[in-house]
Amino acid sequence: MAILTRAGRTLFAQTIAQTPIYLAWGRGASQWQTPSAEPINATELADPIGYRKAKKVGYCYPDDQGDILIQGGRFSLSTQPTQHVYCEFSFDFTDGAGETVRELGLMSGTQANADLPDGLVYLTPEQVASSGTLLLLEHRAPLIREQGVRESFEFVVSF
Template sequence: MAILTRAGRIELAKAVERKPIYLAWGQGAIEWDSQLPPEPSTSTELANTLGYRKATRVLFCESDDEGEIQVPNGRYKIVNYPTPNIYCQFNYDFADGLSQTIRELGLMVGTLPKPELPAGKLYLQPHEVADKGTLMLLEHRPAIYRDQGVRESFEFVISF
């Protein structure tokens, strides 16, 4: 039986790390407030996308019991060499998605803004996106109401 080697996993991680990475957030459905649905592995987009935020940081990391990165599946530390793990951090601004309810998150790889937008624009409305990219991670979550006094931050580790 063939296996995917560590070197192969590192190559996959390097290929993803080189692409634009955004976190899409969406409204989902109000019915989710009583029971969150499972995340189908066949999903290609969010149910109701509200916007896309470009990653603040995309770095290689490795498992470490004392690491500064803490996610539900463990702790990691940032390293300066390629590994099969990519750390992605997203810091939304106070005005992003203001007065919206967020129930779903999607880590998108290869998202591209429309060419006429100013360079360096970090938050995109759905109509400002030329290519949504590929939905790599999907999370349905308890509702977050976007309030002007709160700046949302999300962290993920993608492991290959």
């Protein structure tokens, strides 16, 4: 039986890290009262609200003393490519204000409409030409977006 080597996994991580990475958040399905199971065959969010470009993308490695604390482990940043891609997102106060967020999706390769100015870091669904590839999907307890709160999220995707 063949295996995917660490070098191969690192190559996948490098390829993903070089694409535009966005965090999409959405309303989910209106009937969701509690988070539903995430379908492995999902390709998009059920009802997207917007897409925020990653503030930081880098490599990391498992480290019990690391500064990156996510559900499932601790990591430290690496100056060298690894098989773990770290992504940090910070939404602005007005992004999705008044919405109820029930799902998050880490997207690789999101593209804005060609007629939009360069440098936009938050896109509404109407401003997205291609949402990209859904790498990670999380259904969550409802989060009410308040204008006075800046939401931040961190993810580590391991290959």
